[in-house]
Amino acid sequence: MKFRIFWAILACKVLTGILRLFGRGGTAIPGKLALQMCPQLLGELAKDVHCVVITGTNGKTTSARMIEEIFAKAKTSYFANRSGANLIGGITAEFVEHSTMRGKPLKKYAIIECDEAASKEVCRYLDPDCILVTNVFRDQLDRFGDVSNTLESILLGIYNSPHAKVCLNADCPLTSSLANRIDNTVFFYGVDTSIYKSPVSEIDEAAYCPRCKVEYEYSYRTFGYLGGFYCPKCGTKREWPIIAVSEIKDCGLDTTKVKMRIFNEYADATINLPGAYNIYNAIGAMAVSQAMLIDPFASINALSTFSCGFGRMEQFDMGQSKARMILVKNATGFNQVINYLSELTDKTLFVCCINDNTGDGTDISWIWDVRFERLAELTELFGEIYVSGIRRDDMAVRLKYAGIPTEHIRVFDNYDELIKSISSQELPVVIAPTYSAMMELRAKMSAAFGGKDFWE
Amino acid sequence: MLKICHLYPDVLNLFGDSGNVQCLIRRLEWRGIEYELTRVPIGKSIDFTQFDLFFMGGGQELEREILLNELRSGVDKEIIAAVEDEKVFFCVGGSYQLMGQYGISLEGHQTDYIGALDLHTVDGETRMVGNCMFSRVDDFSGSIVVGFESHTGKTYLGSNTKPLGEVIKGFGNNGEDGTEGARYKNVYCTYSHGPLLAKNPELADCILLAALSRSNPSALLEPLDDELELNAHFYMKNRLGEK
The missing domain is CATH 3.40.1190.10 (Mur-like, catalytic domain)
Known part of the structure; x- marks a missing residue:
């Protein structure tokens, strides 16, 4: 048992290290591998952690x-699964990272x-x-x-x-x-x-x-x-x-x-x-x-x-304009973003990026339960609205039926052009991406304007 | 004046279903056609003869149970009468099932439904979920419809009901016989949930025209600028492999 734990931890740590070396922050794969080598690993590592x-x-x-x-x-001494890897693989990798090679915990608490x-x-x-x-x-x-x-x-x-x-x-x-x-x-x-x-x-x-x-x-x-x-x-x-x-x-x-x-x-x-x-x-x-x-x-x-990050009202400098990024996952959350937007006082550029990968949810019907009609009423606050992401066309249709004039809806086929257009204007920006759209956008934005890698 | 009735939006409102109603009324507005939309929650009694077009969406298990109690108080008879009177119905997912004769649960328990259409539904264990595509077989257009389905129930059509389409991608009614949705008189049923009509403007207009034709058989719909709608339509069509 002890040897299996050791090898599983070693494999997980090495693989995580290699992935990072190549600029990939994913922790799910090393964690899954370690669990395959030693199914009891997570239980063993968590034994002495609150x-x-x-x-x-x-x-x-x-x-x-x-x-x-x-x-x-x-x-208190704690660690957390910060990168949003919240399935069993990612969580296991996080415990591995905060334990010794023999599986003894380095921290007292875990926030998972x-x-x-x-x-x-x-x-x-x-x-x-x-x-x-x-x-x-x-x-x-x-x-x-x-x-x-x-x-x-x-x-x-x-x-x-x-x-x-x-x-x-x-x-x-x-x-x-x-x-x-x-x-x-x-x-x-x-x-x-x-x-x-x-x-x-x-x-x-x-x-x-x-x-x-x-x-x-x-x-x-x-x-x-x-x-x-x-x-x-x-x-x-x-x-x-x-x-x-x-x-x-x-x-x-x-x-x-x-x-x-x-x-x-x-x-x-x-x-x-x-x-x-x-x-x-x-x-x-x-x-x-x-x-x-x-x-x-x-x-x-x-x-x-408390200051937050990772797409939760996170702030970015983008060229001449300041952007806030708010991760959207479902209608309830997005309607709260609409509530937030409708209480703004300065004219704002709203950007919405909808993907339908597994991490986003493959069904995007919920965008019809978001009250974009409110944005259509606030014409003095919102002029053009930019849409991008895999399902940009569906998003554009949604805005059209919400009453946004079609000439105010700009559809961007790729993020490079989107980022270029955002950064060459001066209005403050609120960007609402789904999960995988946020990951892509962040990568492109930190390449263009600098920023932290997401596992930091 | 087209009178539209959205039945039970308080319980049949799964994911974006109301987008269909919004699509229909916008397409009337843009053409300057007058309409009146009535939302009818559970417990409110209405005169079914007053309306031209009815919409019903999908619902979750518990919510459907609540609805069944309502329907059994006599509303089922009124819906059947309205269907036979050739009023237009557009029903998605859960309400599509309810329009049928009965449903059979996983445990084999049978529940009677509205009974307006000759079809029944058997609960299955696996969820049939994903983007889907079918070609209309209820008219001669053969037009393609793209949507998203998510259901565990398997629906089987009786001999008096035609399918709405033939599955090109996805599962359709039951994942077995290649049929999707149901058509009977002016009833349109489908498993494609969410804002189906917005990305299938042809189907949207087909339903509107069926409703308008009831009072004016020579009714016509002016074409609209559907560029954005068709972009979304063709994107999914191409992605699912239909050129």
Whole structure:
């Protein structure tokens, strides 16, 4: 056994090194290879590491980065799967990287973002101390089928984590329904109030009481089907969260000021990111910090200094213009980007890059559930809109039917021309790419304007 | 005045289905044809005879169960009457299945559906998913339709129902007999979900014309500038290998 672990670790480290030498940051392949050589590897490496697992549809990466910042501020020794490799191969490679050749851990904690479908297996090996479920929305139904399948996968992950404290989003009817089906200690977190004054009307992505099969009603909504839901028939209602945002004081374009309720104490907090979904990411991270017994004030402080990357409102200088990149994965997330865009005050160039590779989801129908109609109403804010990516033509059609004049829709066949056009104009830019489009764009942009490689 | 009814958008709204309605109404607007769109959620009763065109989308399991309760309260009879009266229906995915006689679950349990069309659906274990393409066989155009399908149910057509198309790429109704979708009177059903009509303007106009012709048999549709739509259409057609 010891020899197998040694060889598997060696192979993984060497292969990762070689791939990096050639400028490829992928960690999934070395990890998978190591698991093939030693199927018990991940379990062995994780044995003496305290793991936090983050899963759910939206917000995994940002939540993980916030939790990291909290752990860093608390001066704990940790590592995280930063490059967004959130399947079992990538996670294994990350554990290999942070262990000795004999498989002894170099760090005390691991902050692991984990794909919903992979969580079942990953959790079995990690035996985590804490699991954060961000939310459950429709996403990549081509992979998961029904949204209830996603929920079942997460549930199996929790079943495989008997020692974990589980942080659940109280405002998400699907996520919070997990509480009735598990024996773990549950920390509910949530937002006690609505967030935007006039949020875009989303499609009726309604949630239903599983018992009575009637649609939930709401005392308030934050976005999507998140909010103060209750069943008009049986009275099932949102659980009162022990960690919550109790008041939204100011929704700025760069930060959000809120009041938090942590157990029974109140404290002001600044979240160093805009957008409603980041309020959820922050309060979810806060719940994890409390489950892991970290000082709440140090955690609040971490949220105010947190700066994010990797396509989560990441900022770039592109020639004469400044760009923000926001990864989009599904309609719920993209509608939050639309909410963000519609509160801008300066004229802005909006760029949208839609791919349909496996990492993006092969079905792009969801772009029709994004309220681009809002952009068509804001003519003084948005002139031309650029589209690119593999499914640029479908995106152009979507914008046309949203009411954007066709002469304002510019379709770019390749990223070089797109980047050239963006950098030769002066308006601030917001770029919304899907996952694989972001990876390609980042590579091209860092080649053109400098920047970090993504595994750093 | 074309009266369009979007049935049950609150439960049948899987991934971009409402894009089809949006496509239809924009194509009317651009031609200056008046229309009225009524969205009918579950529990709201309507007079089916007042409408020309009905749209129904796809839904998830739990949501479909909720809908079945609604349909059994007598709405199924009204839908059958509207179909027989040659009103135009466009049904995608889950609602396509519901238009049939019955469904059989994996455990072998049979559930009765609306019964407007001679077809039934058997739940399968594997998901039939991916970009797809078929050629219309319900008219003489043979025109190509591109879409995206994602379903586990396998639908089998009875002798009174024609397919909408013949599968070129993808699985179609059941992955076995090469048929895709269903046609009966003015009912158009398909497994191609999402905004099918926007990238198949010919099919969109065909459905609009069927609806307009009910009150005006000599109705015509002016051509529109479909450059962007056809770019998206031909992109997928080429990618799937049809030159």
